[in-house]
Amino acid sequence: MQELKTDILVIGAGSGGLSVAAGASQMGADVILLEGHKMGGDCLNFGCVPSKALIASGKAAYGQAHASALGVADVVPQVNYAAAKDHVHDVIAQIEPMDSQDRFEGFGVKVIREYGQFVSPTQVQAGDNLISARRVVIATGSSPLVPPIPGLDQMPYYTNETIFDLRDKPEHLLIIGGGPIGMEMAQAHIRLGCKVTVIEGMQALGKDDPEAAEIVLDSLRAEGIEIHEQAMVAQIRGADGKVEVVTETGQIYTGSHLLLAAGRKANTDRLNLEAAGIEPIRNGIKVDDALRTTNKKVYAIGDVAGGLQFTHVAGYHAGIIIRSALFGLPSKAKTAHIPWATYTDPELAQVGLTEAQARTQHGDKVEIARFDYHHNDRAISERKTKGFIKVMVVRGRPVGATIVGHQAGELINLWSLALANNLKMGQIAAMVSPYPTIGELNKRVAGAYFSPRLFENQTVKRVVGFVQRWLP
Numbered sequence: 001m002q003e004l005k006t007d008i009l010v011i012g013a014g015s016g017g018l019s020v021a022a023g024a025s026q027m028g029a030d031v032i033l034l035e036g037h038k039m040g041g042d043c044l045n046f047g048c049v050p051s052k053a054l055i056a057s058g059k060a061a062y063g064q065a066h067a068s069a070l071g072v073a074d075v076v077p078q079v080n081y082a083a084a085k086d087h088v089h090d091v092i093a094q095i096e097p098m099d100s101q102d103r104f105e106g107f108g109v110k111v112i113r114e115y116g117q118f119v120s121p122t123q124v125q126a127g128d129n130l131i132s133a134r135r136v137v138i139a140t141g142s143s144p145l146v147p148p149i150p151g152l153d154q155m156p157y158y159t160n161e162t163i164f165d166l167r168d169k170p171e172h173l174l175i176i177g178g179g180p181i182g183m184e185m186a187q188a189h190i191r192l193g194c195k196v197t198v199i200e201g202m203q204a205l206g207k208d209d210p211e212a213a214e215i216v217l218d219s220l221r222a223e224g225i226e227i228h229e230q231a232m233v234a235q236i237r238g239a240d241g242k243v244e245v246v247t248e249t250g251q252i253y254t255g256s257h258l259l260l261a262a263g264r265k266a267n268t269d270r271l272n273l274e275a276a277g278i279e280p281i282r283n284g285i286k287v288d289d290a291l292r293t294t295n296k297k298v299y300a301i302g303d304v305a306g307g308l309q310f311t312h313v314a315g316y317h318a319g320i321i322i323r324s325a326l327f328g329l330p331s332k333a334k335t336a337h338i339p340w341a342t343y344t345d346p347e348l349a350q351v352g353l354t355e356a357q358a359r360t361q362h363g364d365k366v367e368i369a370r371f372d373y374h375h376n377d378r379a380i381s382e383r384k385t386k387g388f389i390k391v392m393v394v395r396g397r398p399v400g401a402t403i404v405g406h407q408a409g410e411l412i413n414l415w416s417l418a419l420a421n422n423l424k425m426g427q428i429a430a431m432v433s434p435y436p437t438i439g440e441l442n443k444r445v446a447g448a449y450f451s452p453r454l455f456e457n458q459t460v461k462r463v464v465g466f467v468q469r470w471l472p
Contacts, residue, residue, distance in 0.1 A: 009133035014041020016314030017139030036115030040099035058191030081169035177261035178204030341409035352400030369449035
């Protein structure tokens with residue numbers, strides 16, 4: 001057994017772990033990084049990167065079949081499903097060097113390709129290495145949740161960790177789960193020529209604003225995706241090539257392939273948390289505002305920290321850790337300014353409070369500013385007029401924003417900036433947007449907030465009238 005000592009031990013080489021390791025090492029700390037699977041974690045290999053690449057393939061096929069509104073003849077796209085997967089893996093390969101072992105060893109990080117488990121509050125074993133660290137950062141991420149559905153263990157199925165290796169196009173893809181992953185994969189596959197049925201036990205896209213989610217769901221249904229809500233799965237049966245999903249009400253859905261997109265679970269099983277005095281919770285590891293676990297020398301970040309499960313949250317957490325563990329400065333993680341997006345077409349994005357949450361929290365003090373895509377000239381020119389932006393405002397400051405429509409994931413950035421810096425709506429209104437852009441929607445919704453105050457206010461009109469009479 002080789003005994004090693006280090007300043008910072010990072011367990012997990014996903015987005016958050018890599019950010020901590022690179023930052024800490026380049027700032028002078030001695031860093032060891034453990035990874036028992038693939039460098040880059042879920043995002044690079046199974047999540048954000050491959051899913052967006054496959055969505056791009058589907059978007060290209062859809063564009064060929066729906067170009068007539070722009071004066072270009074519609075054609076039936078010739079989809080090569082295996083080639084689309086080649087595109088996915090080529091995208092991964094292009095990004096892979098940024099997350100590679102060689103690159104991080106170039107930063108001075110000692111990379112050990114083993115899983116780690118605690119053997120004491122201050123020691124972690126990884127293969128033949130026993131590591132003592134001044135601070136430990138758990139960044140092990142999450143994995144697809146495989147629910148205990150009777151019959152599932154007898155059937156072949158896919159998750160986001162395996163669907164991107166499938167090279168034979170599914171004739172009819174059944175998807176259990178109507179969250180962002182399920183809906184993104186549903187639209188990508190129907191655009192690539194598959195039949196798709198989504199089976200959701202509760203409400204599809206249920207964590208988002210209902211009005212905005214309905215626009216997305218209506219669009220998906222219009223493309224031919226069957227979406228069944230309030231359909232709790234009771235049993236899986238059938239054989240390879242013919243899968244049957246049976247609901248509690250006795251409804252049977254039959255397809256050729258099955259994709260599980262029913263949520264995610266934190267990767268804590270290998271860690272032996274009890275040996276380190278670290279308290280687990282249902283969805284990960286218990287942490288305080290500074291991301292410390294119940295063992296004050298150990299932090300948990302990203303998906304395993306039990307909060308929002310997004311790559312950008314893990315990156316944000318990494319910055320908190322750098323400030324706290326390296327410099328000993330107080331630093332707390334916040335969530336109010338954390339945005340998220342679902343990359344369907346149209347896209348769906350949110351930051352801060354939804355309308356319902358804002359009304360519950362602030363009552364009559366909340367005002368809703370809204371602007372629809374069909375009033376945006378760039379959206380009209382590109383035939384992308386479906387959707388809206390609405391901003392929840394309290395005492396002149398935004399407390400949340402909901403966007404559904406073209407490039408919603410890009411537009412939401414501004415509102416994350418506004419919430420992070422406690423900006424006022426007046427500061428957003430003062431921005432000048434180039435014309436014509438989709439980004440102009442952000443300025444126009446701020447204008448919609450002020451319009452009643454300016455154009456419907458009798459005092460303003462009296463003041464203007466008075467000034468006009470006395471101006472030379």
